[in-house]
Amino acid sequence: MSRPFYVYPRNNGIFYAELIDQHGSRVWRSTRSRDKTEAAAIIGGWLKEGVPVAMGKAKKPLKEALQYKQVLKYLNDGDIEEAQALEMVNALKNRGLVSIGISQGKKGQQGLIDFLYDFWDYEKSVYLEDRRAHGKTITKRTCQQSKNGINAYWKPYFENKTILQITKQELRAFGLELSKRLAGKTVNNILHIGNRALRWAHSEKMIPENITEGIGGFVGGGKKRDILTEGEIKNLFQKENWNDQMAYSASMLAYTTGLRNGEIRALRKINIGDKAFNIDGEIVYLLQIKNSWNDVDGLKLPKNNEEGTVYLLPEIRDKLFALLAENPYTDIETNERFIFWGLNKDRPCGGQRLLKGLHYAIDKAGIELKDRKIDLHSFRHANGTKLYKETGDIRKVAKSLRHKSLKMTEHYTDHSDDDEVAAMGASVAGKFSNILNFPAVKGA
Numbered sequence: 001m002s003r004p005f006y007v008y009p010r011n012n013g014i015f016y017a018e019l020i021d022q023h024g025s026r027v028w029r030s031t032r033s034r035d036k037t038e039a040a041a042i043i044g045g046w047l048k049e050g051v052p053v054a055m056g057k058a059k060k061p062l063k064e065a066l067q068y069k070q071v072l073k074y075l076n077d078g079d080i081e082e083a084q085a086l087e088m089v090n091a092l093k094n095r096g097l098v099s100i101g102i103s104q105g106k107k108g109q110q111g112l113i114d115f116l117y118d119f120w121d122y123e124k125s126v127y128l129e130d131r132r133a134h135g136k137t138i139t140k141r142t143c144q145q146s147k148n149g150i151n152a153y154w155k156p157y158f159e160n161k162t163i164l165q166i167t168k169q170e171l172r173a174f175g176l177e178l179s180k181r182l183a184g185k186t187v188n189n190i191l192h193i194g195n196r197a198l199r200w201a202h203s204e205k206m207i208p209e210n211i212t213e214g215i216g217g218f219v220g221g222g223k224k225r226d227i228l229t230e231g232e233i234k235n236l237f238q239k240e241n242w243n244d245q246m247a248y249s250a251s252m253l254a255y256t257t258g259l260r261n262g263e264i265r266a267l268r269k270i271n272i273g274d275k276a277f278n279i280d281g282e283i284v285y286l287l288q289i290k291n292s293w294n295d296v297d298g299l300k301l302p303k304n305n306e307e308g309t310v311y312l313l314p315e316i317r318d319k320l321f322a323l324l325a326e327n328p329y330t331d332i333e334t335n336e337r338f339i340f341w342g343l344n345k346d347r348p349c350g351g352q353r354l355l356k357g358l359h360y361a362i363d364k365a366g367i368e369l370k371d372r373k374i375d376l377h378s379f380r381h382a383n384g385t386k387l388y389k390e391t392g393d394i395r396k397v398a399k400s401l402r403h404k405s406l407k408m409t410e411h412y413t414d415h416s417d418d419d420e421v422a423a424m425g426a427s428v429a430g431k432f433s434n435i436l437n438f439p440a441v442k443g444a
Helices: 036-049 067-077 082-094 112-119 126-133 140-158 168-179 184-203 230-236 245-257 261-265 314-326 351-364 376-391 394-401 404-408 418-435
Strands: 005-009 015-020 026-030 277-279 282-289 292-294 298-300 308-312
Touching: 005 036, 015 036, 112 140, 112 184, 140 168, 140 184, 168 184, 230 418, 245 261, 245 308, 245 314, 245 351, 245 376, 261 292, 261 351, 261 376, 282 314, 282 418, 308 314, 351 376
Parallel strands: none
Antiparallel strands: 005 015, 015 026, 277 282, 282 308, 292 298
């Protein structure tokens, strides 16, 4: 068996001990003595009472004092799996001994672009699977648009980088480079594709730092959506201005109900309520919003994954039934036929058809747009403005438009009941009728 310690002087004259355990692990300590005999006595005491861990610290038995040497030997020579290594470093972090980040090394070596493709893969993404399990979704259209953004912008800039190699400085530089040639809103959308994925990579311990933290957005760009004035709307909806009855009906529906474009295109007969509500002499119906439509996902849940109910004026209801009667796909069950039908029986009309019809009418009515952005969604904004002007109740307006923010207010209900929705429609029915040149429809 080898000696348990050696004693030797250093240049300052102080004697040091080299302590050795039965496994051959070694640790060095100063005796703080310039006398060899005294130093040997001190070392002998350590072997009996314990070895000082550091200056002013409690003593430990030699076996414990040398354990970290064995740990280092195991780290250097042992067969350690990635998960075990993470546990070790986490233990040090939890004791406040280290503040460095931790990452799953092998996963962190994945190429950034391949990682982004995987992250936005609708069918295979672990992130998207987790969101679906918690009742949240990202549409196929969003995934496809994100992959397009990866190909057009992220890949040319970061093609040969791994996830671990990306720095916060590079992300900032990437954003600044994009801002030299693209509008601020567009830059933010492009950055969101990668930043969202990198934040998730950090939460999954794939990278040691959330490098997206503190990366600010860019301002400017993108036309602000405008609304037409009431006078312009009254002029616009003169029947002679329209060459497409489908666009005409869709625009009226958007203005009077605040429906989104995709929600309008997704409408089928099954959505139209049969019950008439007579409130203070005003007749209104209800429209059930069960789906929305986009050309990638097809029929899907409405925005925020919530179905809803809106009021429906009798005149608009008649127009929807008139369109439904023209649907040529009689082999489809009546309730399932699209009201705004298209060239294929299982798809509604294209969004561009409705927009083109609207702009034809705007031009025919002589309405000057200049730099204003007017589309079907503009009528949703106009609807909210009109409702608030007439009712003065922002709570009712929020319910009518089915805003997500409604759920954040504890003293409001999550869903509007039929009577309240109908009452909202009745309170403004006459106002809409005057603007749209409808004859008054009163209850018996």
